[in-house]
Amino acid sequence: MIQTELIRKQRIILVILFVLLLATVIISAGVGYSTLSFDRLIPTLLGNGTFKEEFVLFSVRLPRIIITILAGMALALSGAILQGITRNDLADPGIIGINSGAGVAISLFFLYFPIQPGSFVYLLPFVAFIGALLTAFFIYIMAYNRKVGLQPVRLVLVGVGFSMALSGLMIVLISSAERQKVDFIAKWIAGNIWGADWPFILALLPWLIVLIPFTFYKANKLNLLGLSEPVAVGVGVSIEKERIVLLLAAVALAASAVSVTGGIAFIGLMAPHIAKSLVGPRHQLFLPVAILIGGWLLLFADTIGRNVVEPNGIPAGVMVSLLGAPYFMYLLLKK
Template sequence: MQNLSDAAVERRKKSWGFMVLSILGILIIIAFIISMNTGYIRLSPMDVIRTLFRMGTEKQSLILFDFRLPRIVISVLVGAGLAVSGCIMQGISRNALADPGILGINAGAGLVVMLFISFYPTTAAAPVFLLPVLALVGAGLTAALIYSLAYKKHQGLSPTRLLLTGIAVAAGISAAMIVLTLRLSPDKYQFVATWMAGSIWGTNWKFVLALLPWIVILLPYVFYKARVLNVLNLGEQTATGLGAAIEKERLLLLAAAVGLAGSCVAVSGGIGFVGLIGPHLGRRLIGPKHQMLLPASALAGALLVLVADTLGRWILQPSEIPTGIVVAVIGAPYFLYLLAKSKT
């Protein structure tokens, strides 16, 4: 009887999880449609439909296919990538406050990207596809530094030490970036300042193609490792007792998280808090099991960035508010709330 009861509970949890994922997917589709209609030059829903079927004017096609759709697609990909990256970091560190922005991973990626765009034009084809690689190098070096400083041989990876180390490293990198901006020309300074605030600046299909392979390769790999994340969440001693190769799995998952965060930062700038809010929202809706939590985090992050980017384009037309600022307005209070609740 107990086994039957447990099976029924498990089935109900799965049904609820699939329903939540479906609702998040529907909300993303609704936000996608609204975003296509939002901008300084307004396109009505009928205009969008006609243009999608190649029956719109040349101007409408230019606005929708060359400006809005690439930006919308990048917003969805960046939101999903950053949220899953945050979910991985929270899983391997057992720290509910872990996030690629808060821990300095985004800052490390941003520093290398900023150095690169300071010397090369961002419109050239080769640099566009090189940016995710450079961001990965910066994010990887930063992650290695934070991990080495936070890890103690006989104590493992302390959640509190990881958070404090990440914040300190992020502050140092941010200071270095500010010093570097003083040497830029006015035009590049304006671009870098907007980029650091978290702007979806890659608004053409080249940037989508540069980001897409990283998302397509790394997300399925992370979903495949969902059971490993469940085991790592139990603690090092329990995970070792269950036969998990802790260090190997932790490093592989950390590399995936760094790859997702770095590639996303390369085309979106310093958008923070997505890796914090997405997993927490997914955990509240679905629970801690990563088989459902990872896709829920991806959908929640995609929805958050898409809505934030749409609001940023709509609130102060014809000017724009960087997406990172809109996300920060939501994320900063939520981070303080989580920090107040944290017992570590």
């Protein structure tokens, strides 16, 4: 049973994070290449703005803000699941190659398959999921040992190798593509939030609506999988079955996110760690915190990045990496 003090602490932290996220949304909506003064945000939101103000807010800023928050939440939850099922604090969909697998699938789809504009947006998450799933399957097989089961350290090493190999494959694909399509793939690799329009939100949202409640439902199983395998088996957990089901959920979350934001790593590494340090390792407690932290981290990185250098800014993936790479090195040395 979870202590009352921890539950109270979790609720206070969730409120603080929600306020922080809301404040960042307001700042992000008001700053940029086309300025929109903060005192005009509410009138414009209520439909009393000028044509320019409504265009900037509803066609440029809000879709990007929403898609960034949703993608950050998905990546954070994916990282939390991966860390739980592998018992490895270094697991992250970007680090272990899942994002790269999704990227290769999207690149092949974009370069070599006939694309209907109306269906392109909604097919992207499915295409990314197939690529990420194949990558996760091969990583899992190569990191698994029949005698000792899944080897967490080997999983990270194999995943890093896959990530580098698939990134190289994407460079090869770029070298043989048309200029316009090369620009798209280059933006994807850099983690530029390219899917910043309302249809992309509709393409991403169903995945989160299904998978977030599903992960909360499986929170206790994740707690048990974090224990040693004999203990988990002793309390009646079907380890391999639960791992595979939860791995599918983690892959789907990561693939759906990066299909519209590009190759963004480290959100799934940092958000669960920060959440655990705030409310402890119980998944029922830290998963909601990690989700809000992930959404805020990516929104914060994107807001800073697009305003550092105008008009194009710095891709959110690069900004996150500037924070995440030192954090990854710290964890690597610590573990």
